[in-house]
Amino acid sequence: MTLTDTNASTTTAASARGLAKTYGRGGVEVHALRGVDLDLAPGRFTAIMGPSGSGKSTLMHCLAGLDQPTAGEVTVAGTRLEALSDDDLTRFRRDHVGFVFQAFNLLPMLTAEQNIWLPLELAGRTPGELRGRFDEVVETLGLTDRLGHRPAELSGGQQQRVAIARALVARPAIVFADEPTGNLDSSASAEVLSFLRRSVRELGQTVVMVTHELDAAAYADDVVVLADGRITARLTEPTPAELVAALKGGAA
Numbered sequence: 054m055t056l057t058d059t060n061a062s063t064t065t066a067a068s069a070r071g072l073a074k075t076y077g078r079g080g081v082e083v084h085a086l087r088g089v090d091l092d093l094a095p096g097r098f099t100a101i102m103g104p105s106g107s108g109k110s111t112l113m114h115c116l117a118g119l120d121q122p123t124a125g126e127v128t129v130a131g132t133r134l135e136a137l138s139d140d141d142l143t144r145f146r147r148d149h150v151g152f153v154f155q156a157f158n159l160l161p162m163l164t165a166e167q168n169i170w171l172p173l174e175l176a177g178r179t180p181g182e183l184r185g186r187f188d189e190v191v192e193t194l195g196l197t198d199r200l201g202h203r204p205a206e207l208s209g210g211q212q213q214r215v216a217i218a219r220a221l222v223a224r225p226a227i228v229f230a231d232e233p234t235g236n237l238d239s240s241a242s243a244e245v246l247s248f249l250r251r252s253v254r255e256l257g258q259t260v261v262m263v264t265h266e267l268d269a270a271a272y273a274d275d276v277v278v279l280a281d282g283r284i285t286a287r288l289t290e291p292t293p294a295e296l297v298a299a300l301k302g303g304a305a
């Protein structure tokens with residue numbers, strides 16, 4: 054296995070214990086998470102699935118340090134997030150967490166290569182130390198001959214691959230992908246998912262993806278199913294039938 058983050062805990066890339074998140078107060082409380090325990094092993098591709106409103110985004114945001122849980126603990130790359138100040142948390146996310154969103158969020162006036170380097174430049178890191186990693190990521194994502202193109206000159210799938218390269222280049226302990234194929238047609242989705250899969254297999258990257266799509270979840274090693282703020286199933290390389298049964302809340 055090629056683990057790429059030296060700070061990562063040897064057993065989990067990220068974990069949650071007793072995670073709860075309640076929005077609002079008084080008579081209008083919404084219990085988005087109701088006690089979630091989860092361990093995400095390094096070098097694996099995990100899909101988080103469940104009905105609309107089941108807590109998928111809230112779980113991802115708490116794991117990524119973008120939202121604070123009401124109760125419970127989150128550990129990423131061996132660091133307890135609740136122990137960090139706001140500034141330290143921002144720095145921690147920048148150095149250890151990668152994000153891929155449904156909207157590609159590329160800057161239109163920059164080339165693919167400039168978009169990939171931008172977060173590192175903003176963080177004051179020099180390309181020198183990461184040149185080899187850049188080449189490896191670009192090769193894995195099939196972008197070598199697209200680096201000089203601006204986003205408007207790339208297909209949707211290629212733009213999302215640039216966004217994934219941008220998330221991977223700093224060697225994050227974990228990459229969170231929120232509906233990464235939500236804006237893509239089915240062939241571009243398949244292309245993006247297979248490259249995401251390659252980044253797990255070939256670069257040892259840990260990836261967590263929220264998705265509604267059964268086809269997308271089929272690329273993952275592990276699937277976590279949420280319903281009403283609780284984990285109702287954890288499946289490893291499920292068959293489509295097992296996945297459908299778990300999503301319906303029945304026994305697989």
Ligand SMILES: Nc1ncnc2c1ncn2[C@@H]1O[C@H](COP(=O)(O)OP(=O)(O)OP(=O)(O)O)[C@@H](O)[C@H]1O
Nearest residue numbers: 076077083085103104105106107108109110111112
């Ligand atoms: N900022 C907020 N304020 C109040 N309630 C919220 C807030 N964010 C989420 N919720 C509520 O928490 C619950 C879980 O929301 P969450 O977005 O995590 O679900 P989800 O599974 O990601 O849904 P979807 O698949 O529709 O994106 C929902 O009932 C939602 O309305």
